[in-house]
Structures are given as C-alpha cells and as structure tokens.
Amino acid sequence: MSVSSRMEETSLLCLLFLISLLSCSTNQARLTVSPSSSQLFKEDFVSLSCEEDDSSAGWTLRRNTSREQRTQCGDGWGKNYGSSCNITHLYTWDSGVYWCESREGPISNMVNLTVTGGSVILQSPVLPVMEGDDVTLLCKTKTTPSNLPAAFYKDGSLIRKQPTGHMTIQHVSRSDEGLYKCDISGHGESPSSWITVTGKPTTTVMPFTSGPTPSPNLPFLQIAFRVVLHLVVFCPYFICTLLVVSLFRHRAKGNDLCASNLATQPEQG
Numbered sequence: 001m002s003v004s005s006r007m008e009e010t011s012l013l014c015l016l017f018l019i020s021l022l023s024c025s026t027n028q029a030r031l032t033v034s035p036s037s038s039q040l041f042k043e044d045f046v047s048l049s050c051e052e053d054d055s056s057a058g059w060t061l062r063r064n065t066s067r068e069q070r071t072q073c074g075d076g077w078g079k080n081y082g083s084s085c086n087i088t089h090l091y092t093w094d095s096g097v098y099w100c101e102s103r104e105g106p107i108s109n110m111v112n113l114t115v116t117g118g119s120v121i122l123q124s125p126v127l128p129v130m131e132g133d134d135v136t137l138l139c140k141t142k143t144t145p146s147n148l149p150a151a152f153y154k155d156g157s158l159i160r161k162q163p164t165g166h167m168t169i170q171h172v173s174r175s176d177e178g179l180y181k182c183d184i185s186g187h188g189e190s191p192s193s194w195i196t197v198t199g200k201p202t203t204t205v206m207p208f209t210s211g212p213t214p215s216p217n218l219p220f221l222q223i224a225f226r227v228v229l230h231l232v233v234f235c236p237y238f239i240c241t242l243l244v245v246s247l248f249r250h251r252a253k254g255n256d257l258c259a260s261n262l263a264t265q266p267e268q269g
Contacts, residue, residue: 065096
C-alpha cells in the first residue's frame with residue numbers, strides 16, 4: 001500500500017471518528033400518562049406515551065405487575081397506537097411500574113400506577129415534582145362530585161381537612177416528600193401514593209470580565225470538565241485537519257512531478 005493510500009485511509013477513519021464524536025448523543029424518552037394521575041379507578045381509561053427525541057431508537061412500553069414481568073404493550077395488555085399505548089378498561093392487576101425501553105438499552109423514567117376497585121382515589125402528580133413548585137392534591141370519588149370535604153394524610157399523619165376536596169402545597173421542598181392518601185367521610189379512603197420531590201437544576205452564570213480568569217464562583221470540577229470536553233472535541237479535529245492538508249499537499253506534489261515528467265519527455269525524444 002502506497003503512502004498516499006495509507007494517508008487517505010487514515011484521514012477517512014479520523015473524519016468518521018470526529019463525526020461520530022460530534023454527533024453522539026444519548027437518546028432520551030419521557031413517559032407521560034393521561035389522565036395525569038398516579039391512581040385510577042377500575043374500568044377507567046389511560047393512555048401512556050413515550051415522548052422520544054429520536055424515533056429511530058425504537059422505544060417500547062413495558063411494565064412490571066404482580067402477575068408479569070417486563071411484558072410490553074400489546075402482549076396481553078394494551079393496544080399500540082404509534083408511540084402511545086392505550087388501556088381502555090383498567091383492572092386492579094394493571095397496577096404496577098411502567099417505563100419506556102429502547103432496543104439500544106436506555107430506559108425512561110418509571111411511573112407507578114395504582115388501579116383501585118374502591119370508591120375514592122387521590123389524584124397526585126405522576127412525575128417527580130420540582131422544589132419550589134406548587135402541588136395540588138385532589139380527593140375524588142367515582143360517582144359523586146369532586147368537591148366533597150376530604151381529609152389529607154402524609155405518612156399516616158393528618159395534615160389538614162379541606163372542605164372543597166383539594167389541597168395545595170405551595171413551594172414544595174424535600175421535606176414534603178412522602179406517602180400521601182385522603183379520606184372522604186361516608187365514601188372511604190384512597191390508596192397511598194408516593195410523591196417525589198427533586199431539586200431544580202443549578203445554572204451558574206458567568207459574569208463578564210476583562211481578563212481570561214474564570215469567576216471564583218464557578219466550581220473547579222466544572223472548569224476541568226469543560227477543558228477536557230474542549231480538548232476531546234478539538235484534538236481529533238486538529239489532527240484530522242493536519243492529515244487532510246498533508247494528504248492534499250502530497251497529491252499536489254505528485255501531480256506536479258507527473259506534469260514535469262510529461263513536459264521533459266518530448267525534449268529527451
């Protein structure tokens with residue numbers, strides 16, 4: 001193999017590596033539930049959707065219940081409608097953990113659904129709640145209006161009684177995380193559901209400075225990560241650029257030699 005062929009092959013491999021490095025991203029999916037409630041009545045309807053960044057990842061909705069493990073939508077339960085899975089008539093054995101899974105391995109967030117044959121449910125957030133947000137809990141029955149007086153409990157202790165059947169927790173914090181349920185006098189008690197509270201993502205704003213010195217508020221690990229990230233992206237690009245330039249210069253030099261040989265042949269004749 002000639003030097004030119006080797007350099008061309010090396011440059012091609014380097015460029016492919018750079019493209020894959022720059023375009024590499026982890027496909028994510030987010031499982032959503034409609035109606036948005038972690039508790040549902042028996043014979044209710046529910047639609048679960050895998051909201052995906054890349055449809056080529058092949059996301060599939062799966063679940064774990066007391067009867068089955070890792071079964072997918074359409075395999076004895078639910079019906080597929082594109083990226084959604086609809087369960088038209090829920091049963092108590094549909095209670096379990098649901099998630100989206102791709103053929104490449106990654107999975108989405110997990111959602112715990114509780115299907116009850118009772119007459120009272122607690123409508124609480126399906127997904128984790130951000131710190132500082134407001135959360136409204138609704139205690140409702142299946143046959144009567146949802147504005148009946150209700151008592152709300154957290155971890156088995158009474159929080160308060162609300163005459164309208166709903167309670168709002170303002171500016172939730174990690175201390176509000178726990179197991180919630182409600183009770184409507186004369187109708188019964190709801191199952192318990194866990195509410196998860198997560199911290200808001202922190203963003204560091206870089207102040208404008210005249211010099212290259214980074215802000216002292218920026219953590220050292222964040223600076224180191226950015227430096228490594230720039231090196232990882234820039235070094236392959238720089239090396240590939242040198243190889244491509246060298247390859248073109250080598251080809252141009254070879255073409256010049258061929259042209260000079262052809263020009264001297266008539267003189268020698």
